[in-house]
Amino acid sequence: MGQSAKAVVARELGKPVVVERIDVEAPRHGEVTIRLAACGVCHSDLSATNGTIPYPMPLVLGHEGAGVVIAVGDGVSRYAIGDHVVSSFVSMCGRCHYCQTGRPQLCVQSLQALYTLPDGTVRTRDSTGLPLNVFCGCGVMAEVATVHTDNLVKIDRQMPLDRAALIGCGVMTGVGAVVNTARVEAGSVAVVFGCGGVGLNAVQGCAIAGAGMIVAVDTSDPKLDLAKQFGATHTFNVSGHENVGKALYKLTGGGADYAFDCVGLGKVSEQAWGVLRRGGTAVIVGIAGPKDQITLNAQQVALSEKTLTGSYYGSARPAQDFPRLIGLYRGGRLKLDELITRTYSIDQAPQAFADLTQGGEGRGVIIFDAA
Ligand SMILES: [Zn+2]
Ligand SMILES: [Zn+2]
Numbered sequence: 001m002g003q004s005a006k007a008v009v010a011r012e013l014g015k016p017v018v019v020e021r022i023d024v025e026a027p028r029h030g031e032v033t034i035r036l037a038a039c040g041v042c043h044s045d046l047s048a049t050n051g052t053i054p055y056p057m058p059l060v061l062g063h064e065g066a067g068v069v070i071a072v073g074d075g076v077s078r079y080a081i082g083d084h085v086v087s088s089f090v091s092m093c094g095r096c097h098y099c100q101t102g103r104p105q106l107c108v109q110s111l112q113a114l115y116t117l118p119d120g121t122v123r124t125r126d127s128t129g130l131p132l133n134v135f136c137g138c139g140v141m142a143e144v145a146t147v148h149t150d151n152l153v154k155i156d157r158q159m160p161l162d163r164a165a166l167i168g169c170g171v172m173t174g175v176g177a178v179v180n181t182a183r184v185e186a187g188s189v190a191v192v193f194g195c196g197g198v199g200l201n202a203v204q205g206c207a208i209a210g211a212g213m214i215v216a217v218d219t220s221d222p223k224l225d226l227a228k229q230f231g232a233t234h235t236f237n238v239s240g241h242e243n244v245g246k247a248l249y250k251l252t253g254g255g256a257d258y259a260f261d262c263v264g265l266g267k268v269s270e271q272a273w274g275v276l277r278r279g280g281t282a283v284i285v286g287i288a289g290p291k292d293q294i295t296l297n298a299q300q301v302a303l304s305e306k307t308l309t310g311s312y313y314g315s316a317r318p319a320q321d322f323p324r325l326i327g328l329y330r331g332g333r334l335k336l337d338e339l340i341t342r343t344y345s346i347d348q349a350p351q352a353f354a355d356l357t358q359g360g361e362g363r364g365v366i367i368f369d370a371a
Contacts, residue, residue: 062141174201176314207231
């Protein structure tokens, strides 16, 4: 039995998102249907609507959702109706080179599930019967979604679903970049560029890892104030600064051990590289536009022994890391309540995207009433 549900759809590049009623088909082999409780509005969703990350339209948005399983397809043994789940925007086949070597965030199946389910088809159609693509195999900015279980992680039913949703992208990406990718050492010096949804989580990841000095960098004072709540020991507003690298080098007393570009701009990645002390590690977390480039001095790369690395999805192993992050939240070590700065009904989704474009701080979350 299919379901009729409201969904947030990107119809035309550069145009506002629309909320429309769609048909969601019943789950096929290996899939489940979930009723969403909450879905975060992520910068990557916005990037899909404006072409920064190229996606074929029409596209059901959403990849940071949590909800309850309401139907189970054939061949699904690990999930039952009533289970609580969080979406993973990487699909984890469990069999490829990357899954088998502990790096499911690079799973090859994800490349086949960029805008469909892993089998290359979708369960979503609009009112005229036209198939609708789904963001990264998820499309969970909808009241109901049919998703492959390779894109889900089961969580404890006691965990509030609106908080849990945030773990599905922003929290995992930011905290993971620090603890999984960079493996920040206690007492070290870290600089985080960009204090949006992901950057705030990189800041709190540094705090959880015990970094001694955490410098939050942004152009917005309200975002920097929020970064302090998440553990930044210092803040730096780049607006009006001629030489950001020099100023940060001075502030950190000779350079940082770790720097994180959570903006996703080649220019910012270069600043992250530039602020490192010798032997330091710069991590590119934000997703830059497809033509953006980075220029480094080749000689200095060798002489300085610095490392430049990417971090995709916080080098997540979702099945292990989501429960760990929930454990940190329950232990009072991971801030999720404070991350949710605005909530919206699904009908208010266009406003949520407008607010994100304006650069509102923290995370906006769509709360669905039916769950
Ligand atoms: Zn995201
Ligand atoms: Zn795989």
